[in-house]
Amino acid sequence: MTLQVQARVSLKPFNSFGIDVRARLFAEAHNDTDVREALAYAAVQALPLLVIGGGSNLLLTQDIDALVLRMASHGIRVLQDDGVHVVVEAEAGEAWHPFVLWTLAQGFSGLENLSLIPGTVGAAPMQNIGAYGVEIKDVFAGLTALDRHTGELRDFSLAECNFAYRDSLFKHEVGRWLILRVRFALSRAVHLKLEYGPVQQRLAEHGIAQATPSDVSRAICSIRSEKLPDPAVLGNAGSFFKNPLVSQALAAELQLQYPDLVAYPQSDGQMKLAAGWLIDKAGWKGFRDGDAGVHRLQALVLVNYGAATGQDIAGLALRIQQDIEKRFKVVLEMEPNRY
Numbered sequence: 001m002t003l004q005v006q007a008r009v010s011l012k013p014f015n016s017f018g019i020d021v022r023a024r025l026f027a028e029a030h031n032d033t034d035v036r037e038a039l040a041y042a043a044v045q046a047l048p049l050l051v052i053g054g055g056s057n058l059l060l061t062q063d064i065d066a067l068v069l070r071m072a073s074h075g076i077r078v079l080q081d082d083g084v085h086v087v088v089e090a091e092a093g094e095a096w097h098p099f100v101l102w103t104l105a106q107g108f109s110g111l112e113n114l115s116l117i118p119g120t121v122g123a124a125p126m127q128n129i130g131a132y133g134v135e136i137k138d139v140f141a142g143l144t145a146l147d148r149h150t151g152e153l154r155d156f157s158l159a160e161c162n163f164a165y166r167d168s169l170f171k172h173e174v175g176r177w178l179i180l181r182v183r184f185a186l187s188r189a190v191h192l193k194l195e196y197g198p199v200q201q202r203l204a205e206h207g208i209a210q211a212t213p214s215d216v217s218r219a220i221c222s223i224r225s226e227k228l229p230d231p232a233v234l235g236n237a238g239s240f241f242k243n244p245l246v247s248q249a250l251a252a253e254l255q256l257q258y259p260d261l262v263a264y265p266q267s268d269g270q271m272k273l274a275a276g277w278l279i280d281k282a283g284w285k286g287f288r289d290g291d292a293g294v295h296r297l298q299a300l301v302l303v304n305y306g307a308a309t310g311q312d313i314a315g316l317a318l319r320i321q322q323d324i325e326k327r328f329k330v331v332l333e334m335e336p337n338r339y
Contacts, residue, residue, distance in 0.1 A: 003027050003037040005067070014070060015055035016118060018235035019310045023050075023068035029093070030072050032180060035146060042067040049148070050339070051178055053120030054095065056237055057127065059336040061310030071122050076102060079183065087141050089183045092122025096129075100217065108186040109213040110139045113193055116224045118231065118238060122179040126170045127335065128163045132220055133193045137163035141183040148176055165272075166242050166335060192216055198223055227298045235304030236295070240317065241275040241332040254328060275332055276300035278324050292316045314338060 009026035012018055025047065029035045042049040048066040052058065073093035080087040086108050090099050096119050100111045113134035117124075125143055128136045140163070143156050154177075162169040170177050192211060194200055202219040203211050211219075229236055251271035255261045258281065262274035279285065279299035286296040291308035292315070295301040302313055321332045 001037050001041070003029075003034050003041065005041060009068070011055070011060060011064065011068065014052060014068075015058045015060055016231035016235065016237050017059060017304050017308075017310070017313065018231070019060045019304065019308075019313075021060045021063050021310065023064045023066065025067040026070070027067065028070045028072040030074075032073075032146070034073075035069070035178060035180065036151070038067060038069045039146075039148060039151075048175075053092065053123035054118055056118035056231070057123060057336050059237065059310050059313055059334070059338045061314055061338060064339060071120060073180070078106075084188050086186045086188060087183055088186055089181055090121040091181055092120060092179050094121040096120055096124060103184075103186060104214050104217055107188055109188070109190050109192075110134075110184065110186040112213040112217040113199075113220060115217040116221045121182050125161060125163075125168055125179060125182055127166045128168050130166070131224075132196045132199055135163070135165075137161070139184050139186065141185040143179055143182040145170075145177040145179045148178055153180070165245070228301060229295055229298075229303060234295075235306075235308075236301050237336045239275075239300045239335055240302040241279070241300060241320075242335055243272050243275045244278075244330050244332060245270045245272055246330060247271070250329060273330060278328055278330060278332070279320060282320075282323055282327055284320055284323070287316075289316060294320070310338075 005025055005027045007025055009023050010020055011023055012020040027038055029038060039049060050064060050066045050068045051071060052068060053071050071093040073091040075091040076094060076099065077089050078086060079089050088103060097116050099121055100115050103111050113132040114129065117129055117131060124136050137158065140158050145154055145156060147154055190213060199216065199219055202223055203215060208215050228238060248269060248271055251263050262277040264272045266272055276299045284294045285299040287294045290312060291305040292312040293303050293305055295303050302317060304313065317334060324330055324332050
């Protein structure tokens with residue numbers, strides 16, 4: 001067996017909250033063979049297999065009694081290119097933002113709005129990551145996953161992934177599919193998504209009238225850097241709560257009481273509320289209890305000031321959820337996966 005398995009490994013370097021818990025066993029997968037060996041080894045040890053990527057969507061609340069497998073596979077390749085339409089495939093372990101920058105450097109547009117999102121390529125389809133009007137489903141061309149039950153490889157189409165807001169088939173069939181490679185439909189032609197006011201404003205501030213995809217990427221990086229703390233400096237998992245979907249009736253009721261309510265109509269008739277606005281309105285922005293807190297500039301981000309445990313972060317999240325439900329009759333759902 002070529003897979004290198006270690007015992008009692010701290011996962012602090014492998015989760016963006018910087019929570020110091022230990023994995024009973026730990027290994028890194030650099031290719032498909034490593035993945036299969038990890039599955040076999042976990043079975044022999046009678047342990048579950050927990051697969052992680054960049055650790056930016058994890059809240060670890062205890063030591064992990066499992067074989068933790070970090071996806072560390074690398075490789076980017078162009079599968080199709082007709083001069084306009086391009087299909088690019090990336091291995092699951094590729095870091096997301098450097099991958100986005102690579103596509104832009106090749107002259108491929110489509111991923112610029114998803115710049116500076118933490119995590120890895122393999123984790124991106126799991127929750128259908130999205131930002132500034134673009135989601136993975138909008139640029140998705142397929143993925144290859146390993147069926148952990150049968151050991152077979154399967155290619156998934158867009159329809160088969162059941163993408164929804166921060167959701168996919170892979171979040172519901174937990175423990176079955178292990179994503180190995182993801183394919184993206186990009187373009188050499190420029191079709192920018194500039195519906196979000198802050199992006200337009202930032203481009204205008206820099207005197208950019210005819211923006212390129214790289215201009216949009218830089219503008220979004222600038223905006224995100226101002227709003228979201230660097231996990232290397234202040235532990236966090238980015239946006240901690242999903243923007244809740246509510247009925248038009250509840251949204252109208254809230255707007256009567258709060259005229260400045262941030263709400264966006266959805267195609268299915270529901271309204272999407274800004275979770276950050278709700279948390280800010282309830283007075284939680286900048287709140288701190290020990291080393292667990294809410295970021296002073298962005299109410300949607302929970303932070304670890306240094307020595308917070310996963311239980312501390314989870315406890316704070318629960319208090320916020322209970323308060324928001326009591327004040328607004330809105331249930332907030334966590335984005336990070338809790339273990």
